[in-house]
Amino acid sequence: MEPENKIRDILHPRQAGLKKPSDSPKKSMPGQKPAGHKNPILAAVITLLIVFAIAFGAKIADLKNKTIASGKFIYEKAGEGASALEALDTSKAKTAFGFINQEIKKIKNELDKIGFSKILSFGEILTPLAKEIPATLTDLIAFSGRVVSLTDKADDLANNAFRMAFNKEGEKLLKTLRDLKDDLKAVIGLSGSLKSHATALKIPLPENYLELTVRLYRGEALLDSLLNMLDSERSLHIAVLFQNPSEIRPAGGFIGSYGDIALENGSITSIDVRDIYDPDGWVEEKIIPPHPLQSITDTWEARDANWFFDFPTSAEKVLSMLNKSKIYSEKNIRFSAALAINVHLVEDLLEILGEIPLPEYNLTVTKDNFLEVVQKEVESGEDKTKGEPKRILKTLTPLILEKLTNLSSEHKRALAARLTQRIKSKDILAYTEDRTLEGYLQNERLGGEIFSPEGKNSDDYLAIVHSNIAGGKTDALIKESVVLESSIDSRGKISNKLTLEREHTGKDKKEWWYRTPNKDYFQILTLEGARLLGVSGHDKKTPSAPVHKPSYLRDPDIEAIEKTSEWLPEFKVTRSNQFGKTTFANWLTTAAGENKKLILEYENPEMINVTSGTNYKFVYERQSGVRPNFSYTIFAPTGYIWQENNKPSFIYETENPESRIMLDLTLEKLK
Numbered sequence: 001m002e003p004e005n006k007i008r009d010i011l012h013p014r015q016a017g018l019k020k021p022s023d024s025p026k027k028s029m030p031g032q033k034p035a036g037h038k039n040p041i042l043a044a045v046i047t048l049l050i051v052f053a054i055a056f057g058a059k060i061a062d063l064k065n066k067t068i069a070s071g072k073f074i075y076e077k078a079g080e081g082a083s084a085l086e087a088l089d090t091s092k093a094k095t096a097f098g099f100i101n102q103e104i105k106k107i108k109n110e111l112d113k114i115g116f117s118k119i120l121s122f123g124e125i126l127t128p129l130a131k132e133i134p135a136t137l138t139d140l141i142a143f144s145g146r147v148v149s150l151t152d153k154a155d156d157l158a159n160n161a162f163r164m165a166f167n168k169e170g171e172k173l174l175k176t177l178r179d180l181k182d183d184l185k186a187v188i189g190l191s192g193s194l195k196s197h198a199t200a201l202k203i204p205l206p207e208n209y210l211e212l213t214v215r216l217y218r219g220e221a222l223l224d225s226l227l228n229m230l231d232s233e234r235s236l237h238i239a240v241l242f243q244n245p246s247e248i249r250p251a252g253g254f255i256g257s258y259g260d261i262a263l264e265n266g267s268i269t270s271i272d273v274r275d276i277y278d279p280d281g282w283v284e285e286k287i288i289p290p291h292p293l294q295s296i297t298d299t300w301e302a303r304d305a306n307w308f309f310d311f312p313t314s315a316e317k318v319l320s321m322l323n324k325s326k327i328y329s330e331k332n333i334r335f336s337a338a339l340a341i342n343v344h345l346v347e348d349l350l351e352i353l354g355e356i357p358l359p360e361y362n363l364t365v366t367k368d369n370f371l372e373v374v375q376k377e378v379e380s381g382e383d384k385t386k387g388e389p390k391r392i393l394k395t396l397t398p399l400i401l402e403k404l405t406n407l408s409s410e411h412k413r414a415l416a417a418r419l420t421q422r423i424k425s426k427d428i429l430a431y432t433e434d435r436t437l438e439g440y441l442q443n444e445r446l447g448g449e450i451f452s453p454e455g456k457n458s459d460d461y462l463a464i465v466h467s468n469i470a471g472g473k474t475d476a477l478i479k480e481s482v483v484l485e486s487s488i489d490s491r492g493k494i495s496n497k498l499t500l501e502r503e504h505t506g507k508d509k510k511e512w513w514y515r516t517p518n519k520d521y522f523q524i525l526t527l528e529g530a531r532l533l534g535v536s537g538h539d540k541k542t543p544s545a546p547v548h549k550p551s552y553l554r555d556p557d558i559e560a561i562e563k564t565s566e567w568l569p570e571f572k573v574t575r576s577n578q579f580g581k582t583t584f585a586n587w588l589t590t591a592a593g594e595n596k597k598l599i600l601e602y603e604n605p606e607m608i609n610v611t612s613g614t615n616y617k618f619v620y621e622r623q624s625g626v627r628p629n630f631s632y633t634i635f636a637p638t639g640y641i642w643q644e645n646n647k648p649s650f651i652y653e654t655e656n657p658e659s660r661i662m663l664d665l666t667l668e669k670l671k
Contacts, residue, residue: 073103089413090155097151101144108137136197143190150183159412163405170266174231181223188216218440225436229336236263237333239322241315241340242393243306245625246375246476247468250523251306251314251448252429252624253342254468256378257390258322259397260335271401273394276303279325286552291562292521294547296470300555306340309465309525309623310579311448312438313557315340315431337432340448342625343371344427346400348418352411353403358395365396375473379513426624426659450525450579451619451660458662459608460486460494461581463525463621464628471519471589477506478518478590480628486618487635492607495533498524500588500598507593518590522598525581525621529605532571532584537598539587540572610637612669620661630657636667643668 077096084093153176164173191213198205229236238261243253260272280301289300290307297304302321306314315338322328322335350356350367357364361381365373374392377383383391407415422428429448430441441447451461462484468475483499500522506514522538546562564577573586590596608614618634632652636642642650643666650665 073099077103089416090151090158091409091413094148094151094155097144097147101141101148104137104141104144108141111137136194136201139190139193139197143187143194146183146186146190150180150187153180153183158416159409165263165266165268166401166405168267170230170264173266174227177223177227177230181220181227184216184220184223188213188220191216221436222440225434229432229434229437230263230266232265235269235333236337237261237328237335238263238337238339239319239335241306241318241338243340243342243625244473245342245344246371246473247471248466248475248520248623248625249304249306250309250465250467250623251311252340252426255303255306255318257393260333271398273390273397275388275390279322279327282326283321283324284326285324286549288547288549288552288554288558290558291543291546291565292467292469294544298547298549299552300558307467308557308578309463309523309621310450311340311429311624312431312442313579315429316433317555317557319431319433336434338430340429340431340624342427344425345422346370348422349400349404349415352407352415352418353400356396356399356403358392360395361392371476375513376511379473379511424658425656426622429624445659448624448659450581451621452580457527458617458619460496460604460616460618460634461525461527461621462498462619463581463623464500464626465523465525465623466626467521467523469519469521472513472516474504474506474514474516474518474592475625477504477509477514479503479505480626481631482628483631484620485633485635488608488610488616488637490610490637490639492610492637494604494608496526496600496602496604498598498600498602500600501595502588502590502598503595504590504592509592515592517592520588520590521585522588523583523585524600525578525583526602527604527606528577528580528582530582531603531605532568532573532575533601533603535571535573535584535598535600537588537596538572539589541587542572543567543574610640610667612640612667614667616665616667618661618663618665620657622657622659622661624659627656629653629655630661632663634665639670640667641670642666 077099080092080096084090084096156176157173157180161173161176164170164176195205195209197203240259240261241255242257242259243249243251244256245253247254247256249255255276258274258276260270260274261268262270262272280303283301287300288294289297289304293300293304293307302318302325305317305321307317308314319335319338323333328334347367347370350365350370355364355366361377363373374396377392378389381389381392383389419428423445426448428446430446431448432438432441438447442449450463451458464482466475479502481499481501483501485497485499487495489495502518502520504518509515561576561578566575568575571584573584576583576585584600584602588596588598608616616634618632620630620632622628622630630653633649634642635649641648644650646668650663652661652663654661
């Protein structure tokens with residue numbers, strides 16, 4: 001309600017439950033005073049309010065215009081702040097919310113100058129709503145102030161958290177996190193108070209108020225979990241998994257090396273980079289490997305444990321196997337979190353940090369030569385002859401981390417932008433045993449979990465999962481394109497034709513690990529219950545008999561998948577179920593200089609309702625470390641078009657698909 005209208009409402013006699021003089025009885029009852037003299041104090045108050053209204057009317061009218069302008073300014077700055085937070089630019093968000101706080105204070109100062117609060121204190125006699133206005137302004141100022149404080153601390157963490165942890169300033173880091181939690185708790189309390197004011201004043205709440213409130217409570221729970229992990233007497237160990245997409249595996253790449261980052265009370269106490277074979281050599285427990293891996297190893301260990309497209313499952317297996325190694329179990333060390341990164345992220349870091357000299361190798365590592373240099377040292381360098389093929393990574397990692405602690409503000413912003421893009425591209429994945437933190441990671445697209453919707457499933461789903469098994473480092477030189485054509489018939493049946501084309505461009509490379517044939521165990525994941533109609537272009541390799549070793553253990557997740565496996569002799573592929581998806585799998589070998597094309601045709605298990613307004617959802621998930629060109633075409637039933645483009649076919653194409661693409665389309669019948 002506009003300010004002058006609010007005061008007019010307060011001053012109007014009917015709003016106070018009073019009668020106008022003309023409505024009063026013409027005559028008084030015996031012994032009764034005339035109605036006009038019933039309450040002389042109230043009459044005086046009304047008279048004073050009328051005088052105040054006349055005196056301040058001009059100022060209030062002027063204030064109205066100022067308030068409208070302020071509202072537009074606040075709305076604009078709120079949008080800037082929200083966008084800045086989404087872009088991880090906490091400094092810009094802090095500035096935007098600071099302007100909002102100043103503007104609200106300015107409004108209150110203007111009201112105080114004209115004695116608005118005093119007018120409202122008189123108005124409380126007339127209506128209880130009047131007292132809500134100054135209380136609302138007070139809470140609003142407190143709310144915006146806390147938001148400024150919160151973004152200030154978030155900005156401090158974004159700029160200095162890594163430096164504080166790396167430079168043994170863990171206590172300072174923990175204090176900032178605790179203060180941030182206090183601000184968030186205050187924001188939650190003030191949010192509830194402002195909701196009460198809005199209800200009393202009949203001001204509609206934002207449509208997303210409930211969603212925002214849930215986010216605030218989740219944020220508080222997140223900070224609780226983070227503080228519980230960091231503020232502990234026991235060391236926190238995080239496994240940093242270096243996944244090499246040149247040798248692709250379901251979760252992103254072969255884990256040739258890993259780092260053990262230990263933290264105590266918020267400070268990094270040690271960073272130990274190792275070859276993955278070190279802990280694998282100290283595990284007594286023997287586990288039967290997944291069937292496709294049985295040709296290269298007789299036991300399943302940490303190096304091959306990222307076998308699942310669902311990253312949380314892969315990470316849990318890797319951590320479990322590391323924890324069982326005597327290297328850690330005998331020291332009572334236990335990993336409770338994992339961070340998986342690949343070469344693309346390291347290249348981004350080197351582009352921002354600049355070149356890093358390695359005098360002992362007579363090398364200078366840059367963004368452009370990182371992959372080539374490291375793989376050459378690992379495969380044929382002097383360190384390999386000494387039994388330490390991954391030592392170059394052990395030397396390079398601390399130098400990168402040290403440079404990260406001294407980034408300029410400009411470079412920090414550039415790094416934040418790159419990290420955002422790498423998260424979208426699935427080049428950074430994270431996992432933790434803490435359920436609250438894990439939920440946050442998945443919500444922020446860091447979890448790498450397989451798509452599993454609540455309620456209605458998608459109408460179509462596709463994920464293509466590659467595993468390089470004894471195929472060198474050839475995935476670095478594979479060009480891939482994925483083309484999916486789907487059509488819906490008049491009954492609502494969905495038929496699909498998938499064309500996967502892979503070209504091996506390593507023919508002229510001098511290194512053997514680039515020239516060797518690419519041996520790919522492919523898995524096509526689609527809707528559970530999908531029916532295969534035809535397949536061509538693959539190796540048609542009949543699977544060997546599975547290994548049976550009574551003294552070896554069986555992993556329950558591998559066993560659950562393999563129990564559903566069925567060989568389809570007419571198609572020469574294996575069909576199985578995993579994570580609520582039907583999978584078609586076999587081998588596709590591509591020699592250097594060769595181009596292979598795999599074609600699958602299949603039907604979806606359920607029909608859709610063919611009518612105007614029917615929603616159609618398609619989900620595509622890309623494997624971490626793979627960069628295919630992707631094209632999707634969906635043909636509407638005869639007599640229908642898609643509302644989104646007013647055409648009978650909808651085409652989506654991209655040369656760099658994000659980790660998950662979700663398309664929502666709507667059928668419309670032609671008139």
